[in-house]
Amino acid sequence: MADTIISQGKFVATGDNVTIKIRTGFDWLRIYNATAAFDVADDLGYEFYYQTGMNAGSVISWAKINTDVGSAFAYTTIFEGVDVITLVDTSGNPLSAREEITAGTDNVNPVYDTANTGTLIDGDIVRLSSMAGNANLSGYDVQVTNVVANTSFEVAVPLATAPNDAAVSGFWRKVNFDPMYYPRHRYIVNIVPDGNESLISFSVPSGYQAGQKIRILVPSVYYGMIEINNMIGTILTVDDTIGNCVVAVDIDSSSFTPFTFPTNDNVAFDPISKAMAVPIGEDTARALALSTNILSDATDNRGYIGVRLIAGGFGPAGQNGDDIYWSAGVSTVVDTDESLIV
């Protein structure tokens, strides 16, 4: 049946971008911001419509002006080229188009200048490439923070040591979603002894849970702590907040060589593999003792089809506290090339 609604729902906006899983895909999507529609103070978008065939990222938006409460619409606009909505299929390519980096700083939290930050916000993941001056970070996915619109962003998780050179050029791409299967391997940027435990920092949030076991791979002397290579540790605590992305494991590394992050020169002239953690299972007894899920290490397909909505006063994901309703459907016939036009 044409225009059959296959999914609907509501959510309360947090002020952040929102991703909705729509299991069977969709040909059209309607979003209503009930809070915005009855707001008496501000210009706000309150209705959004997308259908197959519209340009990528575009929606038709209805907005009201000030006290024009509950009226039909004050004006309509089509957002194009700003990724108001992004269709997501996590079995596909997670990367956005690349943007240029024009300069960087040489410290453990490098700051990269870019003229276009797009929809980037604190906590997002970007992939760095072709980093002249920071070859050691080329190919890494890193979490970002302190995003200054159309100016710069900062690598959120501190590297063990500074790159030893400032980047002079390079590229970044937004990584829109994780690999499909959980738990994932993660790249290590620092390991610090902490009593008889070790604190392992990753370039992005790990998503690991206490009780899980990981194998630590440190494949080059450029990382310093070569002694920990191939050791297996049980995760005791996890902190995935922005700028931390750290787990504590039950490995005493206090007598090991200090961990270092390879320098630009190390990698530019001598390619190496990345230091990484590989999830391998779970210590059930420890998980029970830590009151965590004893099956959290189970390989889990977390792939989904859905849509990501941008937040804001004129964005379909709204502002903090907004009540938002949505419905999505699949049409029996979709004609985007005018084949049905007589």
Add this chain to the structure above:
Amino acid sequence: MEMVSRVDYPKVIECVLQNQESVLNEAAIRLGVSLRQTEDELTRNMLAGTAAQVNCVNGTNGDVPTELTSEDVNIVVRALLGADAHMFLSGIEGEDKFGTAPVRNAYFALGSTDLTSDLSEVDGFIHQSQYPSQQAVLDSEWGAVGNLRFLLSSIGSKELNASADDQTVYNIFCVAKEAYACIEQDGASALFIYRPAVYSGPLAQNVTIGYKFAEVPRILNDAWVSNLRCTLSA
């Protein structure tokens, strides 16, 4: 006085008579391929996201990882041997035939068909046509380097823009026996479902055929599988 006659009648909007058998036969064949490819893709994605990685570092294309070399193959094979991983295939004994060479016992290396040209340039590469015997050649097999026999597919794993120089990285999953498994649940393994036209609607016009399955691939021993990552030669 005007008499108005009103009648009502059922409307037949469309009636199509069709022979669906040949279409169904073809669809069933295509669905079979789709089913197995989907299983392969899921396993591929699991390995890409969770297996340990080793970069090729002995090539000369200036990227990280580099293109594939025999030294990189040796590194992975050494790691698998060091973990007591069992090989899949026995060697193929040499014979007195032109252009052939004996083939070592081997682990499997699962990769993309994009690698065919680069593989031919790797030191010690033996194309499967040069095996002394064609009895043991697998359908998807391209050849062997050292103790790896390369099975290539158009849906082999690759990550776009993942290298240091923004190039595509090719994942070559080097696997030993029982490195991973596809776990099915009773009653939820692959099902082909055929519904005759009588179930399609009041006019019984259409038949349907489809498949469904539920399974999860998972690594059984992380030391018995290694993702050897490479780029293409310049």
